[in-house]
Amino acid sequence: MTRPKAVPGGFGRRALIATAAGASLAGTPGRSRADTPAVKLGYIRSTARRPTISLLDKQAPDDGLAGAKLAIADNNTTGQFMNQRFELSDAPVRTDDEVPASLETLVGQGIALILTDLPAAPLLKLADDGKKKGLTFFNVAAPDDALRQQDCRNNVIHVAPSRSMLADAVAQYLVWKKWSRWVLAYGSHPDDALLADAYRRSAKRFGARIVKELEYKDTGGARQTDSGVAQTQKQMPVFTQGLPEYDVLVAADENQVFAGYLPYRTWDARPVAGSAGLRPVTWDPNSESWGGTQLQDRFIRMAHRTMSPLDMQAWVACRMVGEAASRSRSTDPAVIMQDMRKPGFGVAAYKGQTLTLRDWDWQLRQPILLADGRAVVSISPQAGFLHQVTALDTLGIDRPETQCKLK
Amino acid sequence: MQAEMKQFAIRCLALAGLLAAAGWCLPAWAYTAYVTNERDNTMSVIDLDQMKTVKTVPVGQRPRGIIMTKDGSEILICASDDDTIQILDAKTLQVIGVLPSGPDPETFALHTSGNPLYVSNENDNMITVIDVPARKVLAQIPTGVEPEGMAVSPDGETIVNTSETTNMAHFLDFKTRKMVANVLVDPRPRIARFKHDGSEVWVSSELGGTVSVIDAAKHSVTHKIHFDVQGLRAESIQPVGIAFTKDDKTAFVALGPANRVAVLDAQTYKLRKYLLVGQRVWHMAFTPDQKYLLTTNGLSNDVSVIDVASLEVVKSIQVGRLPWGVVVSPK
Numbered sequence: 001m002t003r004p005k006a007v008p009g010g011f012g013r014r015a016l017i018a019t020a021a022g023a024s025l026a027g028t029p030g031r032s033r034a035d036t037p038a039v040k041l042g043y044i045r046s047t048a049r050r051p052t053i054s055l056l057d058k059q060a061p062d063d064g065l066a067g068a069k070l071a072i073a074d075n076n077t078t079g080q081f082m083n084q085r086f087e088l089s090d091a092p093v094r095t096d097d098e099v100p101a102s103l104e105t106l107v108g109q110g111i112a113l114i115l116t117d118l119p120a121a122p123l124l125k126l127a128d129d130g131k132k133k134g135l136t137f138f139n140v141a142a143p144d145d146a147l148r149q150q151d152c153r154n155n156v157i158h159v160a161p162s163r164s165m166l167a168d169a170v171a172q173y174l175v176w177k178k179w180s181r182w183v184l185a186y187g188s189h190p191d192d193a194l195l196a197d198a199y200r201r202s203a204k205r206f207g208a209r210i211v212k213e214l215e216y217k218d219t220g221g222a223r224q225t226d227s228g229v230a231q232t233q234k235q236m237p238v239f240t241q242g243l244p245e246y247d248v249l250v251a252a253d254e255n256q257v258f259a260g261y262l263p264y265r266t267w268d269a270r271p272v273a274g275s276a277g278l279r280p281v282t283w284d285p286n287s288e289s290w291g292g293t294q295l296q297d298r299f300i301r302m303a304h305r306t307m308s309p310l311d312m313q314a315w316v317a318c319r320m321v322g323e324a325a326s327r328s329r330s331t332d333p334a335v336i337m338q339d340m341r342k343p344g345f346g347v348a349a350y351k352g353q354t355l356t357l358r359d360w361d362w363q364l365r366q367p368i369l370l371a372d373g374r375a376v377v378s379i380s381p382q383a384g385f386l387h388q389v390t391a392l393d394t395l396g397i398d399r400p401e402t403q404c405k406l407k
Numbered sequence: 408m409q410a411e412m413k414q415f416a417i418r419c420l421a422l423a424g425l426l427a428a429a430g431w432c433l434p435a436w437a438y439t440a441y442v443t444n445e446r447d448n449t450m451s452v453i454d455l456d457q458m459k460t461v462k463t464v465p466v467g468q469r470p471r472g473i474i475m476t477k478d479g480s481e482i483l484i485c486a487s488d489d490d491t492i493q494i495l496d497a498k499t500l501q502v503i504g505v506l507p508s509g510p511d512p513e514t515f516a517l518h519t520s521g522n523p524l525y526v527s528n529e530n531d532n533m534i535t536v537i538d539v540p541a542r543k544v545l546a547q548i549p550t551g552v553e554p555e556g557m558a559v560s561p562d563g564e565t566i567v568n569t570s571e572t573t574n575m576a577h578f579l580d581f582k583t584r585k586m587v588a589n590v591l592v593d594p595r596p597r598i599a600r601f602k603h604d605g606s607e608v609w610v611s612s613e614l615g616g617t618v619s620v621i622d623a624a625k626h627s628v629t630h631k632i633h634f635d636v637q638g639l640r641a642e643s644i645q646p647v648g649i650a651f652t653k654d655d656k657t658a659f660v661a662l663g664p665a666n667r668v669a670v671l672d673a674q675t676y677k678l679r680k681y682l683l684v685g686q687r688v689w690h691m692a693f694t695p696d697q698k699y700l701l702t703t704n705g706l707s708n709d710v711s712v713i714d715v716a717s718l719e720v721v722k723s724i725q726v727g728r729l730p731w732g733v734v735v736s737p738k
Contacts, residue, residue, distance in 0.1 A: 077551060081589035291595075354615070
């Protein structure tokens with residue numbers, strides 16, 4: 001589910017294809033009339049790209065944006081019965097330096113509800129800059145727990161799950177399988193350290209034991225090389241040689257440096273989970289339960305590709321706005337946000353239950369799919385992990401442990 | 408219980424023997440139920456006299472919605488993954504034709520006069536209106552996102568369609584084929600049912616966990632029914648199927664993964680009882696005499712038989728995998 005973080009100065013292929021900042025994308029042209037009151041959304045998204053181990057994992061140029069566009073179209077279908085119209089302004093940015101200017105462009109168009117596909121630091125700055133202007137941001141990408149803890153903000157709604165939610169989703173399944181002895185292999189990037197922390201916390205929380213930790217150093221270089229496969233076949237067994245007895249290898253590699261090489265190559269025959277093998281995601285192109293097939297079909301028809309977790313997160317964010325607009329019968333951003341923050345608010349997203357907001361950090365509660373790339377293996381929370389309020393709060397930072405003071 | 412039933416059966420047989428000996432014709436009170444098995448691409452045929460599956464018929468891919476024509480001569484099945492509606496001869500159980508349903512048909516409703524048929528096309532935000540005898544499309548009407556439930560008012564003047572992502576009950580005028588009202592309900596509305604007197608439409612919201620009672624004349628939600636099953640988390644209570652007794656006094660609501668059918672006083676909306684049935688109960692059908700109510704239990708691959716008078720579950724009948732819809736022959 002995690003996506004590569006912005007690389008300073010990185011120029012993505014997407015930037016070449018992306019529409020100019022602020023280009024307006026009406027959902028279903030012809031269906032809504034120009035004099036219908038409009039709900040305007042913006043989408044500030046990083047176009048920076050990192051290499052991936054598998055060509056299949058290459059991020060689409062419109063990853064996330066396509067999900068938002070579909071939700072806008074869905075909102076507009078509903079809007080024709082409500083006399084409401086939804087518009088989306090795309091604001092792609094190549095570097096973090098471009099973020100303030102793109103915000104200004106969106107604000108200039110009268111937009112107060114903004115999706116962000118940005119790393120934690122520029123998102124925090126946006127949130128603080130936007131506070132005075134009454135802007136609300138929907139974090140659809142950054143998994144940082146800090147954004148939900150000490151750095152939480154009242155005007156940031158977290159649609160993307162946090163690292164601790166993703167780690168807990170994996171941990172519950174592994175414990176249910178009785179694969180409770182883990183080897184934790186993590187990368188050398190700061191994000192990987194944070195993800196490794198999340199897995200350590202999950203292990204403790206759900207009664208698994210990390211019997212050994214391994215660090216895989218990113219020494220740079222190209223990911224895809226001709227005949228590189230021969231070298232990898234030798235490297236990975238050695239990397240995982242001489243480990244104590246264990247059940248499963250848990251990989252924390254957000255930057256796709258090594259985890260993808262682990263399955264089938266470990267010294268001992270062990271399954272891999274986390275950043276490769278059994279992965280925690282908000283969506284998978286295989287998910288077909290609870291009407292999911294309909295969403296997959298609609299998405300493929302529109303975008304001519306399959307729907308990614310980031311697409312799903314952007315879809316949910318726009319649907320939350322649509323849902324709050326129809327429930328409150330208003331197109332005023334302030335009224336919409338007031339409705340969304342009410343305890344009864346929920347949005348359906350093909351997960352078998354409504355997704356609701358945690359009022360202590362504005363994180364969206366959601367089941368997490370565990371997928372192997374071909375099928376949905378399981379969905380967490382797992383049966384048997386109990387909670388006095390909702391089983392969904394067994395994933396991530398719960399109310400009693402929160403350090404967030406919303407302001 | 409089983410011994411009692413057996414005894415009862417023996418006594419019945421004895422009685423039947425006596426009647427036959429006396430030269431009486433046996434009344435044809437045995438009904439046949441037809442169940443679509445979504446996973447198996449089959450239809451189970453249940454003899455309600457024997458209370459067991461007597462035949463399994465191969466049908467199209469991913470069979471879901473199932474109804475019978477008014478005269479009971481034909482069975483219509485939504486073969487969702489074949490993008491068609493199959494017509495089966497109720498006597499021979501052979502597929503004798505198809506209807507141009509549009510893509511991915513899931514549920515449908517026949518007009519009270521017996522024709523036309525209203526089909527929800529989940530993928531296209533459309534209602535397809537089909538002339539059944541002529542087997543042709545009369546109209547396609549845009550509706551909300553992911554249309555699902557379909558109901559025709561007893562007077563035939565109004566068609567109600569629910570949309571799962573728009574979260575509305577759309578009221579369509581029979582004559583003009585125009586939407587006359589769109590009523591917002593709780594998330595993921597599945598089934599709409601008119602009371603027999605036409606006064607109210609009940610709409611189940613699978614994810615909202617509620618049933619909205621809509622005044623059919625005013626097009627407004629007048630009451631919301633909530634369910635609370637002791638020992639179950641709120642999110643596992645997911646209402647889908649709704650059925651009213653002919654006198655409109657009692658309502659049954661299938662609660663999905665709660666594995667229960669709620670029995671309600673349909674006048675006061677008060678809960679009378681929860682009946683434990685099979686797993687993930689979705690759709691229901693009465694026998695024409697309303698003695699029994701049958702439920703399809705998707706995850707336990709069976710049909711529960713509810714005795715309507717005593718409000719007891721009297722039997723569970725094994726069918727195919729993932730039973731979805733059920734219909735009972737009128738004779």
